[in-house]
Amino acid sequence: MNIIKFTPRQEKIISLVEEFGPITSEKIANKLNVTRAALRPDLAILTMTGVLEARPKVGYICSNKTSYSMIYDYIKDIKIKDIMSKPVLVNEESTIYNGIVQLFLNDVGTLFVVNDDNLVGAVSRKDFLKIAIGGTDIHKVPIGIIMTRMPNIIYLDKNDSVYSAAKKIIEHEVDSLPVVDIATDENNNEIYKVIGKVSKTNITKLLLDISENN
Amino acid sequence: MNIIKFTPRQEKIISLVEEFGPITSEKIANKLNVTRAALRPDLAILTMTGVLEARPKVGYICSNKTSYSMIYDYIKDIKIKDIMSKPVLVNEESTIYNGIVQLFLNDVGTLFVVNDDNLVGAVSRKDFLKIAIGGTDIHKVPIGIIMTRMPNIIYLDKNDSVYSAAKKIIEHEVDSLPVVDIATDENNNEIYKVIGKVSKTNITKLLLDISENN
Structure with a gap:
């Protein structure tokens, strides 16, 4: 259950990390044919909402918090x-x-x-x-x-x-x-x-x- | 009513934009004593959630959508x-x-x-x-x-x-x-x-x- 409505690109990033994680932002950018800079806001959203985790020198993985709920907190x-x-x-x-x-x-x-x-x-x-x-x-x-x-x-x-x-x-x-x-x-x-x-x-x-x- | 739990820094950014908007990211960075690069993820979150709007060459303003609700969408x-x-x-x-x-x-x-x-x-x-x-x-x-x-x-x-x-x-x-x-x-x-x-x-x-x- 995703609480936030992610954009199609954010959804694609999640799929990639699910399939290939840990995966670096560089590799994600390659697979999506965009620059790393273009990905930065998406990755920021996805990590701040707890969907992805960034591991230094390893890359992005799906968070253990399987479905972070802001509604729950709210x-x-x-x-x-x-x-x-x-x-x-x-x-x-x-x-x-x-x-x-x-x-x-x-x-x-x-x-x-x-x-x-x-x-x-x-x-x-x-x-x-x-x-x-x-x-x-x-x-x-x-x-x-x-x-x-x-x-x-x-x-x-x-x-x-x-x-x-x-x-x-x-x-x-x-x-x-x-x-x-x-x-x-x-x-x-x-x-x-x-x-x-x-x-x-x-x-x-x-x-x-x-x-x-x- | 904020649906997302913003970080203290994000809350500060919102206050600054409320007080001084339109305000450039450079000026926000100055007032918070951080680099523009450090602010980027916060500004990404705040614009993607619809709290702030980025106006090219003008800066950030508070969005007309006074309180965007992801819960509503959900x-x-x-x-x-x-x-x-x-x-x-x-x-x-x-x-x-x-x-x-x-x-x-x-x-x-x-x-x-x-x-x-x-x-x-x-x-x-x-x-x-x-x-x-x-x-x-x-x-x-x-x-x-x-x-x-x-x-x-x-x-x-x-x-x-x-x-x-x-x-x-x-x-x-x-x-x-x-x-x-x-x-x-x-x-x-x-x-x-x-x-x-x-x-x-x-x-x-x-x-x-x-x-x-x-």
Whole structure:
């Protein structure tokens, strides 16, 4: 997978090095019928992007980094705090019906459940749908009964890479994850304050923004 | 937004051109206290990536393409057929209850509704949840009653870029879109055959794959 769009000549250079490397720039120039000076910018691009390596007195070889990815570096540099959006929070005493109403009012797929400021659970559209067809009285039963409960909730740190958010979302097969700040209360208990969320929608928007170069 | 990680010297060159451009390579070399020859690979990188432009007899200026994106080119090159997954299809006579069961069995968020091989509708977890809390008899009412109906369904072409899939998903606020092949039947009616789907999950996986350089 080449990330950079190489020119036809650069592609030819790569083929030559693959076939004949180590090969000197002089020999490459000969085979391509150009001067060494003309090749210099191409070779600079190819070595700086890590596709080729220049070995003094030996010539060019293909780099061990089989497919250097600038996109990888780029995405690793985007932080969760750069793309996270506002979470919708409910109490665990709220009825399931109220939760569903919140879901529609805010047009989100997941609610995060807090006790005071502390994350205690999460509940998704899928959870709500399952209970809604099951004959439960959704006007009476509280969200606490159906939510996924801490410590079984995967969460994110605002300073982590969006890469780790995408990885956790896919690995744990969820639509959305909470971003938390962890603090301790007066009794030295850990408090998970929900300060944001990252969903597949945020990731899809990111891909769009990257493509449109915003 | 710089996509390439430039070296500190390349960053300095960009700053100099921003401040003093048009500026000759000789003057840049002077200001950086290096030889022109030493600068050549850096200037090659900066012009080939489109950050700087070389104007003969004038010098270097910052390119009009304010932030050239190789990622943009890269993502535009990935086709929908490269990331699409298998769609889950139902008939419009299926009951809503059966639809919900299909949703859970296949662990998808959207069902596509076909009549013979022709796309006639789509129905999402959100549509199902809305009806499930409304007192409708979901064991009797067919999916055709609640689905979004053609021609109101946005669809994708397998040869389009994933960029266009992400754009349509975000613009139309849906989770998943069908990929269709359009043919005509014996009566010259258009048939929209569903051959795949692209969801926010596919896009999230793509971002993960790009990051991991698969």
